[in-house]
Amino acid sequence: MGLDMAPTSVDPHEFANTQLLLLEAEQEAETAEAARLVSAHSPTALQRAGVALTNLSVTSRRTGLGGRTVIELAPDAAVTSESDLPEHGIRTGDIVVVSEQAAGTAKKREIRELEKKGIKGVVVKVGRAFVSVAADEESEKNDSASLEGRVWLVRLADDVTFRRMKQTMEKLRDMGQYDYTEFMKVIFGLSTPSPVATPQDLASGDDFGEIEWIDPSLNDSQKDAIRFALGSKEIALIHGPPGTGKTHTLIELILQFLRRGLRMLVCGPSNISVDNIAERLAPHKVPLVRLGHPARLLPSVLAHSLDVLTQSSNAGEIVRDVRADMDQKQSEIRKARNGRERRAIYSELKTLRKEYRERERRCVTELIQGCQVVLATLHGAGGNQLRGQKFDVVVIDEASQALEAQCWVPLLTANKAVCAGDHLQLPPTIKSSNSKSTGDKETTSAKSSRAKRGKEKPAPATDGDQTVKATPIKGLTLETTLFDRLLALHGPSIKRMLNTQYRMHESIMRFPSDELYESNLVAAEAVKSRLLRDLPYEVDDNEDTNEPVVFIDTQGGDFPERSEDGATEATTKKSILNVDSKSNEMEAALVRHHVKRLVASGVHPEDIAVVTPYNAQLALLASLKETFAGMELGSVDGFQGREKEAVVVSLVRSNSEGEVGFLGEKRRLNGICQPSASTATGKSNPFVSSKKDVPGPECA
Numbered sequence: 001m002g003l004d005m006a007p008t009s010v011d012p013h014e015f016a017n018t019q020l021l022l023l024e025a026e027q028e029a030e031t032a033e034a035a036r037l038v039s040a041h042s043p044t045a046l047q048r049a050g051v052a053l054t055n056l057s058v059t060s061r062r063t064g065l066g067g068r069t070v071i072e073l074a075p076d077a078a079v080t081s082e083s084d085l086p087e088h089g090i091r092t093g094d095i096v097v098v099s100e101q102a103a104g105t106a107k108k109r110e111i112r113e114l115e116k117k118g119i120k121g122v123v124v125k126v127g128r129a130f131v132s133v134a135a136d137e138e139s140e141k142n143d144s145a146s147l148e149g150r151v152w153l154v155r156l157a158d159d160v161t162f163r164r165m166k167q168t169m170e171k172l173r174d175m176g177q178y179d180y181t182e183f184m185k186v187i188f189g190l191s192t193p194s195p196v197a198t199p200q201d202l203a204s205g206d207d208f209g210e211i212e213w214i215d216p217s218l219n220d221s222q223k224d225a226i227r228f229a230l231g232s233k234e235i236a237l238i239h240g241p242p243g244t245g246k247t248h249t250l251i252e253l254i255l256q257f258l259r260r261g262l263r264m265l266v267c268g269p270s271n272i273s274v275d276n277i278a279e280r281l282a283p284h285k286v287p288l289v290r291l292g293h294p295a296r297l298l299p300s301v302l303a304h305s306l307d308v309l310t311q312s313s314n315a316g317e318i319v320r321d322v323r324a325d326m327d328q329k330q331s332e333i334r335k336a337r338n339g340r341e342r343r344a345i346y347s348e349l350k351t352l353r354k355e356y357r358e359r360e361r362r363c364v365t366e367l368i369q370g371c372q373v374v375l376a377t378l379h380g381a382g383g384n385q386l387r388g389q390k391f392d393v394v395v396i397d398e399a400s401q402a403l404e405a406q407c408w409v410p411l412l413t414a415n416k417a418v419c420a421g422d423h424l425q426l427p428p429t430i431k432s433s434n435s436k437s438t439g440d441k442e443t444t445s446a447k448s449s450r451a452k453r454g455k456e457k458p459a460p461a462t463d464g465d466q467t468v469k470a471t472p473i474k475g476l477t478l479e480t481t482l483f484d485r486l487l488a489l490h491g492p493s494i495k496r497m498l499n500t501q502y503r504m505h506e507s508i509m510r511f512p513s514d515e516l517y518e519s520n521l522v523a524a525e526a527v528k529s530r531l532l533r534d535l536p537y538e539v540d541d542n543e544d545t546n547e548p549v550v551f552i553d554t555q556g557g558d559f560p561e562r563s564e565d566g567a568t569e570a571t572t573k574k575s576i577l578n579v580d581s582k583s584n585e586m587e588a589a590l591v592r593h594h595v596k597r598l599v600a601s602g603v604h605p606e607d608i609a610v611v612t613p614y615n616a617q618l619a620l621l622a623s624l625k626e627t628f629a630g631m632e633l634g635s636v637d638g639f640q641g642r643e644k645e646a647v648v649v650s651l652v653r654s655n656s657e658g659e660v661g662f663l664g665e666k667r668r669l670n671g672i673c674q675p676s677a678s679t680a681t682g683k684s685n686p687f688v689s690s691k692k693d694v695p696g697p698e699c700a
């Protein structure tokens, strides 16, 4: 776990400064990685790797949401007769740069050059034959009409999240001690949490009164967690191991808060985590609004998105008029006869865009003000739309999957927070090695960029007028999540654990329960003895379907692991070109064989997932998806939190030294175990016992 600091209080100013240093180093590492990739490979190679699209041309320009210019790109008819795009990995929501494609696709480019000249933006739509990009405000100054000929598009590192985290940490750093709220003092250990209102308090007409459950099927641990979260004054942690109904519990909690007239900001680290809640709240007819780029939202949540609500409101009508004018101007750009005419149109567009934004802002503020539940990603909560908005409670789902600096984006204005998560599953991926542990070391790069910023305010007084020197907090790393830190600071009394899991056969659950949850997990009746042969469709009863877990031991030298490029083990995301990863060909053959047997026994391919910790192994197994349409293939880190009836795990590692590398991390093994894992292949490792003695199938 990323926490080796003493469980003592933390000075908020020092905390913010440490986070700034760590974030700086992390962002540098991410940007360098993206830049390295672009400068080391030709556009064609990048396209093959799924991170670029070449030979495109601009087919239209229009005004999109937020008054931004949206350009549509399609295969360039002058170069290719294909009307469809080639296979690619560009997705809606990706940050990309579109730039002129000079002759010679084999030539490597410098990313800085591309960003300077091209149009940077967000992919808003991807079709079979086109991709649309909404230009960033900053890029609007670059003349998109100059992208006349052949263009290409390349994916960039996402810097919005970093910007929001850094802004938040700068705000925290610049606060004086008199600005600290009681909530902040508790979170930093400068005060202890206030006593939690007991059920007796609640029943005696105090704050909440007797709880009338909206969902009567909640189990005791879920009810207990809700009572605790309602009664806590500053902070409540809900610890939800895999499949224990963490989100289920949060839905009831949000509804209970609503009954008490409280206004909430509900956040999660990813769009999917937020949409998951929005989707499950919507049937309760809750007045909710989901912030965020519509291109990144689930279709089922779109109706609640701020953009859609804005357009359907009365105020939205006036906004639409201005937009029509802007579209008109956009279409005139192409017809402009010379640069002077074009510049004149751009200048008119600029004025219209300003008016559009002003009207849209008013409309948005009114709409948000009228909603009791506002949902956004953690970094989305740092957008302008929430400026000046007040909430009674901030609820964060999957808090242990987020960097603490990210949680502070909504928390900075909170008076009370409820965080749900599981600190015993994998934390977010960190790329910079120094961000994992700073101690009192400071990197040269972080130092120099700090010097460049050169405008750090003097530290606020903490004791009389004595100032605090900005030294990084020893032991505080980016991997130290808010969950970890709060538990170390205040102990288990600030959390409640959900103990009944609705996902796995009892035998599968045994390993994570004993190794990570002090044997406290219980399997719900409905799943505790379910086997693949019990699936609600015809499945043969054989040794592959009547055992909850089959463990295939590959010891003996016939299944050697292989390092790609002879390099070291993959950290989770060095994925794109499969550099530095590991694979095991014989094991891949075994996996294929086993999937075939499962399907032959009647298990539907869409009920099967194959997961592996190594990207190179994923590549080896890719053909499985073609053979068995509907079967899922994923990395352990990517699959965490999902569920399937049958999961085949390919552990890959097999060497005479007994090295298991990053599989030695218990939380990663927890990720492997949590789906209804049915088969693991690989050499025995310390956490999974050998041959066929482990657990079995699964739940709905």
Ligand SMILES: Nc1ncnc2c1ncn2[C@@H]1O[C@H](COP(=O)(O)OP(=O)(O)OP(=O)(O)O)[C@@H](O)[C@H]1O
Pocket: 217, 218, 219, 222, 240, 241, 242, 243, 244, 245, 246, 247, 248, 249, 502, 503, 641, 642
């Ligand atoms: N009290 C309950 N009674 C019956 N089923 C429940 C109960 N609570 C949760 N479940 C079921 O358990 C499953 C997991 O619930 P949910 O998705 O809320 O879990 P989670 O803990 O958020 O999952 P994850 O591990 O993905 O974080 C769902 O199918 C849900 O319907």
